[in-house]
Amino acid sequence: MDMRERLIESTRELLWERGYVGTSPKAIQQRSGAGQGSMYHHFRGKPDLALAAIARSAEEMRGRAEAELSGPGTALQRITAYLSRERDALRGCPVGRLTQDPDVMADPELRRPVEETFSWLRTRLAAVLAEARADGELAAGPDPAATATALVAVLQGGYVLARAAADAEVYAQAVDGALGLLAGHAQ
Amino acid sequence: MDMRERLIESTRELLWERGYVGTSPKAIQQRSGAGQGSMYHHFRGKPDLALAAIARSAEEMRGRAEAELSGPGTALQRITAYLSRERDALRGCPVGRLTQDPDVMADPELRRPVEETFSWLRTRLAAVLAEARADGELAAGPDPAATATALVAVLQGGYVLARAAADAEVYAQAVDGALGLLAGHAQ
DNA sequence: GTCTATATCACGATAGAC
DNA sequence: GTCTATCGTGATATAGAC
Numbered sequence: 001m002d003m004r005e006r007l008i009e010s011t012r013e014l015l016w017e018r019g020y021v022g023t024s025p026k027a028i029q030q031r032s033g034a035g036q037g038s039m040y041h042h043f044r045g046k047p048d049l050a051l052a053a054i055a056r057s058a059e060e061m062r063g064r065a066e067a068e069l070s071g072p073g074t075a076l077q078r079i080t081a082y083l084s085r086e087r088d089a090l091r092g093c094p095v096g097r098l099t100q101d102p103d104v105m106a107d108p109e110l111r112r113p114v115e116e117t118f119s120w121l122r123t124r125l126a127a128v129l130a131e132a133r134a135d136g137e138l139a140a141g142p143d144p145a146a147t148a149t150a151l152v153a154v155l156q157g158g159y160v161l162a163r164a165a166a167d168a169e170v171y172a173q174a175v176d177g178a179l180g181l182l183a184g185h186a187q
Numbered sequence: 188m189d190m191r192e193r194l195i196e197s198t199r200e201l202l203w204e205r206g207y208v209g210t211s212p213k214a215i216q217q218r219s220g221a222g223q224g225s226m227y228h229h230f231r232g233k234p235d236l237a238l239a240a241i242a243r244s245a246e247e248m249r250g251r252a253e254a255e256l257s258g259p260g261t262a263l264q265r266i267t268a269y270l271s272r273e274r275d276a277l278r279g280c281p282v283g284r285l286t287q288d289p290d291v292m293a294d295p296e297l298r299r300p301v302e303e304t305f306s307w308l309r310t311r312l313a314a315v316l317a318e319a320r321a322d323g324e325l326a327a328g329p330d331p332a333a334t335a336t337a338l339v340a341v342l343q344g345g346y347v348l349a350r351a352a353a354d355a356e357v358y359a360q361a362v363d364g365a366l367g368l369l370a371g372h373a374q
Numbered sequence: 375g376t377c378t379a380t381a382t383c384a385c386g387a388t389a390g391a392c
Numbered sequence: 393g394t395c396t397a398t399c400g401t402g403a404t405a406t407a408g409a410c
Contacts, residue, residue: 003393003394017289018208018289019206019208019287019288019289021205021206021208021209022208022209022288022289022290024384024385024386025385025386025387026384026385026386034394035393035394035395035396036387036388036394036395036396036397037389037390037393037394037395037396038393038394038395040386040387040388041393041394042393045386045387046385046386046387092287096344096347096351097287099346099347099350099351100206100279100284100287100347100350101206102204102205102206102209103209105350105353111353114351115351115352115353117351118347118348118351118352119351119352122348122357139371141367141370141371142364142367142368142370142371143363143364143367145360145364146360146361146363146364146367147364147367147368148364149345149348149357149360149361149364150341150360150361150362150363150364150365150367150368151364152344152348152361153340153341153342153343153344153345153347153348153361153364153365154337154340154341154344155340155344156340156343156344156347156348157283157339157340157341157342157343157344157345157347158336158337158340158344159286160283160286160287160305160340160343160344160347161305161309161336161339161340161343163286163287163292164283164286164301164302164304164305164306165302165305165306166292166298166302170309170336173332173333173336173337174333174336174337174339174340175337176330176333176337177329177330177333177334177335177336177337177338177340178337178340178368180328180329180330180333180334180337181329181334181337181365181368181369181371181372182368183328183329184326184328184329184368184371184372185368185371190375190376211402211403211404212403212404212405213402213403213404221376222375222376222377222378223376223377223378223405224375224376224377224378225375225376225377227404227405227406228375228376229375232404232405233403233404233405375410376409376410377408377409377410378407378408378409378410379406379407379408379409380405380406380407380408381404381405381406381407382403382404382405382406383402383403383404383405384401384402384403384404385400385401385402385403386399386400386401386402387398387399387400387401388397388398388399389396389397389398389399390395390396390397390398391394391395391396391397392393392394392395392396
């Protein structure tokens with residue numbers, strides 16, 4: 001792995017752990033093993049490096065979701081697979097956590113990957129919910145778009161509650177609760 | 188309002204907007220109109236002041252929830268009222284946002300109010316869900332504890348999605364989705 | 375209680391040698 | 393490409409006058 005790559009990966013980790021405001025160039029240099037000059041050779045500064053890191057995290061998140069939502073099985077099975085995927089609950093979501101970072105949200109360039117990722121995810125999940133309904137797997141009652149937003153919110157909120165409790169099991173409980181509510185609408 | 192009070196309120200606002208890491212003593216002094224000496228006269232430092240602010244936000248959040256969950260109406264009506272309450276979606280939850288702050292979570296004193304607030308809220312909501320079930324308002328299917336965690340997660344995650352989209356309507360959609368799923372279990 | 379002065383360190387970046 | 397030196401600013405506090 002070359003230095004540029006190590007800088008991006010170290011920044012990704014630090015943004016995940018400490019957010020944008022809490023991540024200093026110095027910390028990035030120490031984690032990656034790069035010197036001052038090296039970092040500023042590959043990137044114009046902290047925002048430039050953060051953009052590379054955020055874009056990659058967003059792409060990775062979307063790729064995993066798409067793999068599960070367009071994988072094998074019925075629509076309802078794919079939704080269940082996506083929701084039930086094992087996640088590092090106490091670490092939280094590397095993209096979702098950026099929404100709490102005022103400096104990220106204030107910068108249109110840094111903000112765009114975050115916005116697009118969740119916009120895509122809600123739309124994609126709504127489409128699979130609509131598919132489940134069309135196939136007679138789900139009742140006609142709940143609106144697919146609203147249901148999709150609620151389900152994604154359960155995951156994002158599940159991270160918050162798990163961290164608050166310092167207990168990954170709380171995340172699993174949130175997912176269980178969502179699946180339980182969804183089950184009432186299965187045909 | 189005396190100076191001590193203004194310091195706490197200013198800190199509450201700043202923690203809400205920028206988090207603990209993003210809030211400096213200087214910013215607190217400027218917003219409150221207090222000088223350096225004044226702030227350090229009333230509080231030992233940033234952590235001490237943050238504790239006062241966090242404890243107050245936690246208490247306020249709990250008070251509002253308790254008012255709705257123990258208010259008038261059937262159990263299901265109270266749950267719906269709690270979930271549907273108007274909230275400043277783009278501002279987010281002043282307590283939930285602290286879970287993303289590594290320095291808050293690393294300090295047991297600062298962490299405790301956050302942990303206790305959500306622990307209490309999940310338990311309290313589960314009790315009202317159990318009440319709704321006992322009263323025949325809700326089907327026996329979903330587990331109250333898991334459902335409660337999922338519902339609180341929808342609110343916390345709704346903030347994340349609304350901020351990601353820069354659109355408060357997304358928060359409302361998440362709540363709508365949750366209410367739609369819950370409706371399927373109403374008797 | 376509040377003020378100003380001062381101290382120490384970290385942040386985020388630039389300059390220029392190698 | 394990477395290194396060290398340096399810079400100006402802000403973070404977080406202490407000291408002591410008033």
